[in-house]
Amino acid sequence: MAKPDVSHLPYESSFVPEILTEDHRTKFACHPGVSCFNACCKQADVMLAPYDVIRLKQHLKMTSGEFLAEHTVPWEVDSDGIIGVKLKTNEDKHCLLMTEKGCSVYDDRPAACRYYPFGLMGVKHTEAKTDEQSYFRIEEEHCKGHEEENFLPETIEMTLGEYRKNQQVEEYDKYNLDWIRLMLKKKSAGPSVGKPSPESLQILFMATYDLDRFMRFISSPNFKSVYIVDDETYNKIENDDVALLEFGYRFLRQVLFGEKTIELREDVVKQRSEERQEIWKARHEAEMEYASFNDPRYDPEVMGDEVMRDDMLKEKEAAGNKENNAEGTDK
Ligand code: SF4
Ligand code: SF4
Numbered sequence: 001m002a003k004p005d006v007s008h009l010p011y012e013s014s015f016v017p018e019i020l021t022e023d024h025r026t027k028f029a030c031h032p033g034v035s036c037f038n039a040c041c042k043q044a045d046v047m048l049a050p051y052d053v054i055r056l057k058q059h060l061k062m063t064s065g066e067f068l069a070e071h072t073v074p075w076e077v078d079s080d081g082i083i084g085v086k087l088k089t090n091e092d093k094h095c096l097l098m099t100e101k102g103c104s105v106y107d108d109r110p111a112a113c114r115y116y117p118f119g120l121m122g123v124k125h126t127e128a129k130t131d132e133q134s135y136f137r138i139e140e141e142h143c144k145g146h147e148e149e150n151f152l153p154e155t156i157e158m159t160l161g162e163y164r165k166n167q168q169v170e171e172y173d174k175y176n177l178d179w180i181r182l183m184l185k186k187k188s189a190g191p192s193v194g195k196p197s198p199e200s201l202q203i204l205f206m207a208t209y210d211l212d213r214f215m216r217f218i219s220s221p222n223f224k225s226v227y228i229v230d231d232e233t234y235n236k237i238e239n240d241d242v243a244l245l246e247f248g249y250r251f252l253r254q255v256l257f258g259e260k261t262i263e264l265r266e267d268v269v270k271q272r273s274e275e276r277q278e279i280w281k282a283r284h285e286a287e288m289e290y291a292s293f294n295d296p297r298y299d300p301e302v303m304g305d306e307v308m309r310d311d312m313l314k315e316k317e318a319a320g321n322k323e324n325n326a327e328g329t330d331k
Contacts, residue, residue: 020118020135022161028117030145038102039142040116044095046087048072049176050208050248052110053085054241059108064212071096080196082183083205111172117143118160120173121180133177135160175242178249179208185257200256207248211241214248226308228263255311264311 048056057067072085087110088096097104103113112119117138139146164170182204186196196204206214215238217223237244253259 018137019121020137020160022135022159022164024135024160025157026118026137026160026163027157028145028163032102034144036142036144038098038100039144040113040140041095041098041103043093043140043142044087044089044098045093046095046110046112047075048085048087048110048112048209049172050179050211050245051172051175051242052112053209054175054211054245055108055172056105056110058241059105064210068210077183078187080186081198081201082186082196083201085209111169111176114167114169114172115164117145118163120169133173175245178246182249182252182256196256203255204252207252208245211244211248215244218247218251223308226265226268226311228265255308 053064053067053072056071057064060067060071062070068085071088073088074083075086076082077084090096095103097109103109115135117140119136119138121134121136158166164173206217218227218229218237219234233247237247250261254262
């Protein structure tokens, strides 16, 4: 069987080339009594998805920016330059959140840690319109949970679906799958969408991982001068990181794929796209001089302006096409 494409997934581990479903039966035990206790956390290569960051930053009472700076390292998810983050480790690859007694953030540990030694992937078949949720197994020398003799009664033979419930990972999947879908869509759209600009990549990072910064961006006069977002939505996303993340996904689907769900101010679209072409061009050139591609610390206002410009231009183009079509019908 061909190896599934898991290039968007967290692990550089030895995953087994077999796509699993929820019905797959497994026998695995992990508890403080296992001979390999903490071994996985001592070789940690944990990619974080957006909802993981929300849970961890809340647990550690940090802002997203503080958490990202202190506990993560960036990595390039794909050849188009999408940036993700992994948990920071020490030089021996020990997770910084590990203690001798186990995980210090256990109740809010990332989805990858909950799944291990399994993993989640979105599989999109060429003909299918939507992706399917599938799983894979990871086999690593250090993990003895598969051959553990002291199985707890409840861990003897369970389906992957039951394992997911035990690990309380369903909530994580609910909010992280949209992020996987965004990446799958970007990947499968290929040249029709084109390689994302550095500004789009940075907005993608901000709207998924650096939510406190994203909140500042969408609260800025600049954003509000272009988009119409009602007070009720603002109140909700200001006080709820999950709602903010979901708004971020909407914004990204709009600016990356033209799925319009956030209203643009028509008059501003027209006026600004006419007036500011030259300013944007000059600013873009200046930004390209300064922007460090691997450094997610950027000015959200500046990068956001670029992405909003693209969204406005798409809108203007669509309006132009509509007018042309109408004229064609009259004749
Ligand atoms: S977050 Fe917790 S479970 Fe995950 S690698 Fe670190 S210590 Fe281990
Ligand atoms: S059984 Fe596997 S997952 Fe559990 S502590 Fe050991 S290495 Fe980690």
